[in-house]
Amino acid sequence: GAADRAEMDSVAQLNEYALKKHLPLDYKVLGHEGPAHRRTFTMRVVLNERAYPEAVGNSKKEAKQRAAKNALECLLESEQQAPMRRLSLKNSHAEINYIGIVNHYCQKKGSSPKYIEVRRCGPPHDPFFYKLELDDKEYPVGEGKTVKEAKQTAARLAWNDLQEQSDWDSQVSDISGQDASNTHSHSSALASLDLIYSSYCTTHDATTNDKFDPLECLGSGGFGSVYKARQRLLQKLYAVKIVTCQEKCLREVGTLSDLQHPNIVRYYNSWMEDSAYEGDTSADSSDSAATFLYIQMELCQSKTLTDWINKKNSESPPDSKRREESLSIARQTATGVEYIHREKHIHRDLKPANILFGQDGAVKIGDFGLVTGDDDDGSLMDRTVSHGTPTYMAPEQVRRKHALLTPVCPPCFTTLLHFLQTREIVLDIIITFLLSFLQKVLIESMLCERPEGRPEASEVRAELGKLSDRKSPLESVTV
Ligand SMILES: Nc1ncnc2c1ncn2[C@@H]1O[C@H](COP(=O)(O)OP(=O)(O)OP(=O)(O)O)[C@@H](O)[C@H]1O
Numbered sequence: 001g002a003a004d005r006a007e008m009d010s011v012a013q014l015n016e017y018a019l020k021k022h023l024p025l026d027y028k029v030l031g032h033e034g035p036a037h038r039r040t041f042t043m044r045v046v047l048n049e050r051a052y053p054e055a056v057g058n059s060k061k062e063a064k065q066r067a068a069k070n071a072l073e074c075l076l077e078s079e080q081q082a083p084m085r086r087l088s089l090k091n092s093h094a095e096i097n098y099i100g101i102v103n104h105y106c107q108k109k110g111s112s113p114k115y116i117e118v119r120r121c122g123p124p125h126d127p128f129f130y131k132l133e134l135d136d137k138e139y140p141v142g143e144g145k146t147v148k149e150a151k152q153t154a155a156r157l158a159w160n161d162l163q164e165q166s167d168w169d170s171q172v173s174d175i176s177g178q179d180a181s182n183t184h185s186h187s188s189a190l191a192s193l194d195l196i197y198s199s200y201c202t203t204h205d206a207t208t209n210d211k212f213d214p215l216e217c218l219g220s221g222g223f224g225s226v227y228k229a230r231q232r233l234l235q236k237l238y239a240v241k242i243v244t245c246q247e248k249c250l251r252e253v254g255t256l257s258d259l260q261h262p263n264i265v266r267y268y269n270s271w272m273e274d275s276a277y278e279g280d281t282s283a284d285s286s287d288s289a290a291t292f293l294y295i296q297m298e299l300c301q302s303k304t305l306t307d308w309i310n311k312k313n314s315e316s317p318p319d320s321k322r323r324e325e326s327l328s329i330a331r332q333t334a335t336g337v338e339y340i341h342r343e344k345h346i347h348r349d350l351k352p353a354n355i356l357f358g359q360d361g362a363v364k365i366g367d368f369g370l371v372t373g374d375d376d377d378g379s380l381m382d383r384t385v386s387h388g389t390p391t392y393m394a395p396e397q398v399r400r401k402h403a404l405l406t407p408v409c410p411p412c413f414t415t416l417l418h419f420l421q422t423r424e425i426v427l428d429i430i431i432t433f434l435l436s437f438l439q440k441v442l443i444e445s446m447l448c449e450r451p452e453g454r455p456e457a458s459e460v461r462a463e464l465g466k467l468s469d470r471k472s473p474l475e476s477v478t479v
Pocket residue numbers: 218219220221222223224225226239241265297298299300301302304353354356366367369
């Protein structure tokens with residue numbers, strides 16, 4: 001009836017949406033139940049590598065229609081949650097000025113790119129083919145409806161190859177004549193950011209207002225760099241993370257777009273360029289040579305909790321407010337972790353370097369690159385083992401390496417954060433402060449090797465709340 005038609009429309013609508021946005025769309029059968037004549041099927045939509053809520057139907061067709069409906073509802077909801085825009089995979093090859101990027105690279109390298117027409121035959125509407133020659137090396141042939149488009153494609157393919165080269169970083173730093181490779185890669189990346197943004201924003205109406213001026217590089221991680229950038233229209237400051245797109249980064253974006261909490265770095269938008277999709281949603285994903293993933297986030301202060309701890313440790317005499325501030329940071333972190341767990345995620349790399357502070361000083365948990373779902377397949381140990389940073393791993397993961405922990409752990413307060421590893425806490429702290437009996441009990445319980453023996457993040461938060469109402473032995477002596 002009408003309901004069926006509505007559901008039919010859902011499949012059609014979702015197909016249309018995916019086609020228009022060039023997003024890979026897949027329907028996964030999760031299982032079936034019951035005898036053959038009364039069998040029910042469970043299915044879910046996976047759109048652009050994102051899984052949507054599952055749906056049950058009396059036939060595969062029905063389950064598919066309902067799954068499409070669920071996905072559409074989620075998409076609609078996320079569209080309405082501006083500015084929390086979800087990852088949108090835009091087929092922006094044509095919008096990114098790869099010729100400009102390659103030119104910029106060549107300029108720095110002191111070499112000149114040559115675009116060579118490969119073959120041109122048939123009637124005038126036939127495509128053009130160009131390849132880029134650089135330093136006597138030829139890069140893959142690019143195709144386009146116009147000469148410009150073919151050259152852009154050739155530049156993109158060359159740019160992808162150039163980045164794959166094992167000596168990519170050193171090449172870029174060598175050409176600058178600077179020994180600090182980082183400095184140069186940063187300025188080069190800043191220029192690329194500017195180029196990419198300029199060309200991207202002038203041609204893509206959805207992001208016309210999102211033009212950014214890159215201001216400075218805030219730091220680099222294993223997968224890319226984070227820049228302070230000013231949105232031109234509103235003159236607002238953001239942090240923009242640019243990464244060569246990998247699974248870890250997509251996971252980070254996927255998670256951040258799900259989470260909205262005062263103690264979690266706020267995500268605003270992200271976009272990527274992926275050469276696997278040329279409007280062909282059935283493209284083989286193994287063929288995907290992703291280039292850049294941009295993640296627009298709230299701009300936090302440049303100092304992390306690591307810096308905070310180091311500063312406090314260097315103060316003499318010790319800061320009398322330290323205990324109070326420590327408890328407040330730990331409480332806010334616990335609140336953030338409680339929320340992450342409630343949303344069925346596990347951070348897996350919680351450590352002072354990944355705890356930032358917002359402009360107002362509030363704690364902001366960041367770097368969700370190792371995040372995992374707590375309903376994923378596999379045991380907790382399987383999912384957490386060999387992930388994270390050894391000093392901050394959960395106790396059961398490092399039980400044979402306790403000797404490592406105590407001396408290596410940053411002194412004082414920091415270990416109060418360890419409970420954050422999926423209820424698992426590592427240790428320490430005890431060294432620096434004269435902790436009250438309650439504090440000791442709390443920390444010891446958080447250090448329990450059995451995950452089930454450790455308190456939930458919510459319990460830790462509550463205990464920390466109680467502790468912050470008490471005066472420390474140190475304070476009672478000094479006051
Ligand atoms: N939203 C932000 N605001 C301000 N600075 C940030 C923000 N996000 C990250 N940074 C800073 O940028 C630097 C690089 O961060 P990034 O997340 O890329 O790497 P990482 O966490 O150091 O390493 P990896 O990604 O390899 O785990 C870090 O010093 C971090 O403090």
